[in-house]
Amino acid sequence: MTSWPSDTPSPLWMSLSRKRFEAASLKGEAKADVVIIGGGISGLATALELARRGRRVILLEATRVGYGASGRANGQVISALTRHGPDAVRKAWPGERGERFIQLVKGAADQLYDLLERYGIDCDARRNGWLQPAHSPGRAKRVSGLAAQWAVSGAETGALSASQVAERLGTDTYCGGWEHRRGGHINPYAFTVGLARAAASEGVIIYENSPATRLSRKDGSWIVETPQGRVVADKVGLATAAHTGDLWPELRRSIVPVTSYQAATDPLGPLADKILPNDEASSDTRMDLRYFRKTRDGRLVSGGALTFQIGASRRLPAMVGKRLKEMFPALPENPMTSFWSGRIAMTVDRLPRLHRRGDGLCAWIGCNGRGLALACAMAPVLADAIDGVADEELALRPTAPPAVPFHAFVSRFARLILPWYRFKDSREV
Numbered sequence: 001m002t003s004w005p006s007d008t009p010s011p012l013w014m015s016l017s018r019k020r021f022e023a024a025s026l027k028g029e030a031k032a033d034v035v036i037i038g039g040g041i042s043g044l045a046t047a048l049e050l051a052r053r054g055r056r057v058i059l060l061e062a063t064r065v066g067y068g069a070s071g072r073a074n075g076q077v078i079s080a081l082t083r084h085g086p087d088a089v090r091k092a093w094p095g096e097r098g099e100r101f102i103q104l105v106k107g108a109a110d111q112l113y114d115l116l117e118r119y120g121i122d123c124d125a126r127r128n129g130w131l132q133p134a135h136s137p138g139r140a141k142r143v144s145g146l147a148a149q150w151a152v153s154g155a156e157t158g159a160l161s162a163s164q165v166a167e168r169l170g171t172d173t174y175c176g177g178w179e180h181r182r183g184g185h186i187n188p189y190a191f192t193v194g195l196a197r198a199a200a201s202e203g204v205i206i207y208e209n210s211p212a213t214r215l216s217r218k219d220g221s222w223i224v225e226t227p228q229g230r231v232v233a234d235k236v237g238l239a240t241a242a243h244t245g246d247l248w249p250e251l252r253r254s255i256v257p258v259t260s261y262q263a264a265t266d267p268l269g270p271l272a273d274k275i276l277p278n279d280e281a282s283s284d285t286r287m288d289l290r291y292f293r294k295t296r297d298g299r300l301v302s303g304g305a306l307t308f309q310i311g312a313s314r315r316l317p318a319m320v321g322k323r324l325k326e327m328f329p330a331l332p333e334n335p336m337t338s339f340w341s342g343r344i345a346m347t348v349d350r351l352p353r354l355h356r357r358g359d360g361l362c363a364w365i366g367c368n369g370r371g372l373a374l375a376c377a378m379a380p381v382l383a384d385a386i387d388g389v390a391d392e393e394l395a396l397r398p399t400a401p402p403a404v405p406f407h408a409f410v411s412r413f414a415r416l417i418l419p420w421y422r423f424k425d426s427r428e429v
């Protein structure tokens with residue numbers, strides 16, 4: 001099996017992936033039109049897009065392709081933002097600016113599934129829909145409004161009654177909800193590996209174990225240094241998400257990296273047919289989110305957050321297992337048998353951002369936990385930004401990275417907000 005740095009447990013997804021990707025590290029000097037930094041879905045899909053436009057592209061990945069959030073996610077394909085529905089987007093970004101972005105989000109799952117089909121990516125993809133069950137009557141009302149807003153914007157969405165949700169999930173612990181019929185789920189590591197293979201097939205040169213350590217300008221070109229080499233390029237795109245370091249310090253300070261934990265059961269046998277019988281993906285309305293989906297071999301994969309990380313490998317599976325057992329009492333005791341974690345790039349207002357500097361350095365950041373489909377939709381936008389398309393033509397308007405107030409403190413203690421989220425969730429029920 002492909003080895004990863006041993007600092008965190010490898011995700012279950014690696015053992016369920018049939019394809020691998022390996023690339024050499026950069027040694028010596030290389031030249032390109034564009035260098036993309038980051039070998040997750042964002043970087044790979046952007047590199048692929050630029051190569052299809054005829055650019056010579058080099059991609060640098062610090063460790064291994066899929067090592068970041070892309071290989072560790074829950075795998076839910078969601079064409080909706082974490083917090084903002086269409087009306088809230090219009091309020092934040094009035095006029096044409098908001099409308100373009102709403103259409104981008106609406107089509108995000110299509111972008112992911114189009115890539116998957118075009119390159120025949122083998123990642124156990126399902127497209128039976130995405131569900132958001134509501135944990136309180138108030139939330140049920142609110143999300144049925146959200147479903148209506150998305151439907152008016154042209155999305156295939158609809159509100160669900162409590163009994164419909166019970167039938168779709170296999171548990172009657174929810175009060176209603178909504179569905180997005182274009183969503184689904186994938187093995188995110190296998191998808192990322194598939195994108196790397198697709199990018200390479202389109203001519204992208206990928207180097208693994210090649211962290212970009214320094215960016216500088218010389219004679220109108222970018223010099224991107226790695227421990228054993230350097231790339232000379234006209235343009236640079238950063239796709240480093242929650243792993244963003246100090247290549248662009250303002251970018252690092254514009255997000256809060258948050259650790260999210262995952263846990264999975266063993267294959268559940270016939271019980272798997274009773275949970276999510278139509279094989280959708282599900283994430284509920286709680287602030288301390290509860291979510292789950294099945295794998296091709298009938299495991300349940302879920303996850304959660306912890307206020308303190310000490311003992312996470314024991315405490316998180318126990319907590320998630322208990323929550324799932326409340327919903328599905330037929331599950332065995334302590335059902336979660338595998339565990340891993342990843343890092344999510346959060347923005348203060350939960351909206352993603354596109355950044356472009358005067359010297360041509362570009363980045364998009366801020367998936368806020370819903371970035372698999374969004375990364376695929378943002379790839380052509382980041383490619384446009386790199387290609388010099390005018391600000392007003394871009395589906396997400398570029399801005400300067402806004403600093404998160406008290407960044408060092410907030411980054412360190414962001415998790416302390418979790419008890420407050422849980423209190424609010426319990427009050428609503």
Ligand SMILES: Cc1cc2nc3c(=O)[nH]c(=O)nc-3n(C[C@H](O)[C@H](O)[C@H](O)COP(=O)(O)OP(=O)(O)OC[C@H]3O[C@@H](n4cnc5c(N)ncnc54)[C@H](O)[C@@H]3O)c2cc1C
Binds near residue numbers: 065073239373
């Ligand atoms: C536990 C978890 C569960 C999630 N579940 C879902 C879900 O179900 N649905 C959903 O839509 N989203 C989910 N997300 C979010 C989703 O995974 C991310 O939005 C998405 O994968 C981000 O992709 P990315 O390419 O932008 O970043 P990443 O995949 O994090 O890739 C960034 C890459 O940049 C590399 N890098 C960093 N610095 C450098 C450097 N200096 N030089 C070279 N390389 C560098 C890193 O090694 C890394 O590989 C989840 C995230 C986590 C962590």
